[in-house]
Amino acid sequence: MNVLPHDPMVPVPFRIEKVRRDLSDTFTMEMVPEAGGDFAFRPGQFNMLYVFGVGEVPISISGDPADRSVLVHTTRAVGTVTEALDALKPGDVLGVRGPFGTAWPVEAAFGHDLVFVAGGVGLAPLRPAIYQAMAHRERFGRVIVLYGARTPEDILYKKELERWRGRFDLDVLVTVDRATGKWGGNVGVVTNLVARGGFDPLNTASFVCGPEVMMRYAAAALEKKGVARDNIWVSVERNMKCGCGLCGHCQWGPHFTCKDGPVFRFDGIADLFQIREL
Amino acid sequence: MAKAKRDDVAVTVLDKDGLGDFIKNLRKSGYQVFGPRRDSDAVIYDLIDGADDLPAGWGSEQKGGHYRLRRRDDGALFGYGLGPQGWKRQLYPPRQKLFAATRKEGGGFTLAPPAPPDPPMAFIGVRACELAAIARQAKVFGDRDFADPGYQRRLAEALIVAVQCGEALDTCFCASMGTGPEVKAGFDVKLTELIDESRHVFVAEAGTPRGAKLLKAAKPASPADIKAAAQVVKNAEIQQKHLDPAAARALAANPEHPRWDQVAARCLTCGNCTMVCPTCFCTTVEDVTDLKGDNAERWRKWDSCFTTDFSYIHGGAVRTEARSRYRQWITHKLSTWVDQFDETGCVGCGRCITWCPVGIDITEEAAAITGQGRN
Numbered sequence: 001m002n003v004l005p006h007d008p009m010v011p012v013p014f015r016i017e018k019v020r021r022d023l024s025d026t027f028t029m030e031m032v033p034e035a036g037g038d039f040a041f042r043p044g045q046f047n048m049l050y051v052f053g054v055g056e057v058p059i060s061i062s063g064d065p066a067d068r069s070v071l072v073h074t075t076r077a078v079g080t081v082t083e084a085l086d087a088l089k090p091g092d093v094l095g096v097r098g099p100f101g102t103a104w105p106v107e108a109a110f111g112h113d114l115v116f117v118a119g120g121v122g123l124a125p126l127r128p129a130i131y132q133a134m135a136h137r138e139r140f141g142r143v144i145v146l147y148g149a150r151t152p153e154d155i156l157y158k159k160e161l162e163r164w165r166g167r168f169d170l171d172v173l174v175t176v177d178r179a180t181g182k183w184g185g186n187v188g189v190v191t192n193l194v195a196r197g198g199f200d201p202l203n204t205a206s207f208v209c210g211p212e213v214m215m216r217y218a219a220a221a222l223e224k225k226g227v228a229r230d231n232i233w234v235s236v237e238r239n240m241k242c243g244c245g246l247c248g249h250c251q252w253g254p255h256f257t258c259k260d261g262p263v264f265r266f267d268g269i270a271d272l273f274q275i276r277e278l
Numbered sequence: 279m280a281k282a283k284r285d286d287v288a289v290t291v292l293d294k295d296g297l298g299d300f301i302k303n304l305r306k307s308g309y310q311v312f313g314p315r316r317d318s319d320a321v322i323y324d325l326i327d328g329a330d331d332l333p334a335g336w337g338s339e340q341k342g343g344h345y346r347l348r349r350r351d352d353g354a355l356f357g358y359g360l361g362p363q364g365w366k367r368q369l370y371p372p373r374q375k376l377f378a379a380t381r382k383e384g385g386g387f388t389l390a391p392p393a394p395p396d397p398p399m400a401f402i403g404v405r406a407c408e409l410a411a412i413a414r415q416a417k418v419f420g421d422r423d424f425a426d427p428g429y430q431r432r433l434a435e436a437l438i439v440a441v442q443c444g445e446a447l448d449t450c451f452c453a454s455m456g457t458g459p460e461v462k463a464g465f466d467v468k469l470t471e472l473i474d475e476s477r478h479v480f481v482a483e484a485g486t487p488r489g490a491k492l493l494k495a496a497k498p499a500s501p502a503d504i505k506a507a508a509q510v511v512k513n514a515e516i517q518q519k520h521l522d523p524a525a526a527r528a529l530a531a532n533p534e535h536p537r538w539d540q541v542a543a544r545c546l547t548c549g550n551c552t553m554v555c556p557t558c559f560c561t562t563v564e565d566v567t568d569l570k571g572d573n574a575e576r577w578r579k580w581d582s583c584f585t586t587d588f589s590y591i592h593g594g595a596v597r598t599e600a601r602s603r604y605r606q607w608i609t610h611k612l613s614t615w616v617d618q619f620d621e622t623g624c625v626g627c628g629r630c631i632t633w634c635p636v637g638i639d640i641t642e643e644a645a646a647i648t649g650q651g652r653n
Binding site: 007008009010011012013015034050052053054055056078079082091092093095237238239241242244245246247248249251253254256259275276277278 | 376377379381385386387388389391418419423424425426427530533534559560561562563565566567571574576578581583588589590591592593596597598599601602606610614617618
């Protein structure tokens with residue numbers, strides 16, 4: 001059962017069960033509907049999270065879509081509402097509207113190599129798709145996760161990445177913009193990892209999520225490798241206020257990012273990516 | 279008797295008193311009746327008590343950045359053209375409460391939906407372009423994946439009395455947009471004001487059974503009345519401004535046209551055009567709490583794509599320059615709206631021209647950017 005109410009503008013109360021600090025400014029919350037019930041979503045979708053009296057923010061869902069008993073959100077505290085979210089503790093209640101938006105087409109990518117390219121906190125919206133792909137691991141050729149963070153201290157889901165890297169059926173490459181401490185790994189932009197290849201470009205689907213400039217370069221690197229535009233998907237961020245195409249804020253050319261996106265197939269939006277201040 | 283069957287298309291004639299009774303009956307049946315009334319120096323749509331509130335003998339002079347009421351010598355009740363605001367003010371109020379949240383003892387909070395709806399509304403004097411605007415907003419608020427239940431309810435309940443225009447303003451271009459001046463659909467009752475030396479009457483045609491019921495007692499119109507009404511609307515087809523909606527589709531394909539800088543140099547980014555536009559639908563939300571912080575409310579408010587805040591994401595606004603914001607507005611209105619809703623977002627009412635403080639003219643800008651000559 002899904003908990004989306006009839007009026008898409010009225011949130012549903014969820015109770016926070018666990019909070020884990022991922023990075024100095026980034027945290028992951030697990031929550032359940034206060035009135036009971038499940039929460040179903042597709043990887044790549046987002047919710048509007050409401051903090052009592054403060055406001056609402058769009059946050060992508062970062063848990064496992066196969067587990068409907070708990071809703072997982074990873075958030076970076078960068079503004080008033082996300083900072084208020086950061087102050088919430090287990091037992092506290094917040095409002096949830098959603099899920100909204102389009103999904104990473106994991107099932108449509110069956111039979112392909114699958115390349116995830118993530119930058120920074122952009123790994124969070126991709127994680128449900130990685131979970132889903134690994135649940136159907138036998139349906140793919142190679143599965144590769146390419147991840148770039150600013151510094152080793154900014155690597156999100158570090159333990160999980162290490163666990164994934166220990167698997168024989170998943171390739172994980174991590175790079176940082178700037179090496180600090182004892183970092184002995186890759187240094188440079190995530191685009192460099194795309195250039196290394198290791199996938200069959202003519203039979204690859206790629207899901208890309210990170211800052212817009214990173215996605216532009218990553219898509220270009222994938223194209224240079226020979227991956228067709230219609231096999232690349234990106235997740236676009238705009239100012240989403242209602243989440244359901246009624247408020248107009250997130251318009252990007254002809255698209256309502258909240259419902260025509262956030263996940264777009266690259267061939268449909270490559271031109272928009274080139275227009276400044278669109 | 280045979281006529282009774284045709285009740286839903288009955289054409290009748292009302293005199294001024296008849297129109298007054300008609301409005302009185304609406305109020306008696308529980309409608310909040312909104313219609314044009316003169317309020318200081320403008321004609322606005324507001325609650326009216328009866329026909330006496332209608333702006334008898336007032337016309338308006340409108341051009342880019344200019345609106346003046348003018349006395350008319352014919353005493354017309356519907357001769358004022360268009361006021362600053364369309365019916366979205368009634369159907370889609372500038373401020374709407376979305377919910378109230380109250381802290382519970384022991385943690386958490388409850389959410390309550392907004393207050394029960396107001397009584398149904400009746401609109402007197404809806405122009406053809408405004409009917410088109412209502413239909414476009416109705417599509418935005420419920421044609422696809424998500425609906426705005428409040429909007430849909432208000433519209434479904436509203437009784438619409440349309441009025442055909444007898445003349446165009448200098449800012450009108452409904453004829454090019456295919457939305458007017460003739461009122462063709464979407465009304466309960468359609469009025470056409472007929473004034474000559476001998477009489478001042480309203481040809482009233484029902485568009486729905488509920489409209490027909492309201493006209494049941496009225497005198498049937500003669501063939502001559504019906505012909506005269508058709509002639510009235512013909513006069514309004516003569517319009518100064520033109521816009522080619524098919525050509526304007528090309529706005530989205532011209533994001534780097536030099537004209538954007540030129541219009542941005544004039545545009546004050548005040549957002550007036552978005553406030554008076556009868557199809558502009560963008561809103562923002564505002565969260566408020568009481569002083570103790572135990573009660574919170576969330577309100578939806580009209581917003582404008584001309585504010586920098588409109589496109590804010592962490593790190594800053596997407597559209598920082600006036601050029602980008604004007605481009606967003608007109609491109610959405612005339613081009614990407616078609617991608618989204620299979621029709622244009624402009625109905626040709628010309629309000630954005632009149633109420634632009636510097637008189638920027640949507641028809642001129644569209645023509646300049648899509649490579650058409652001056653209209």
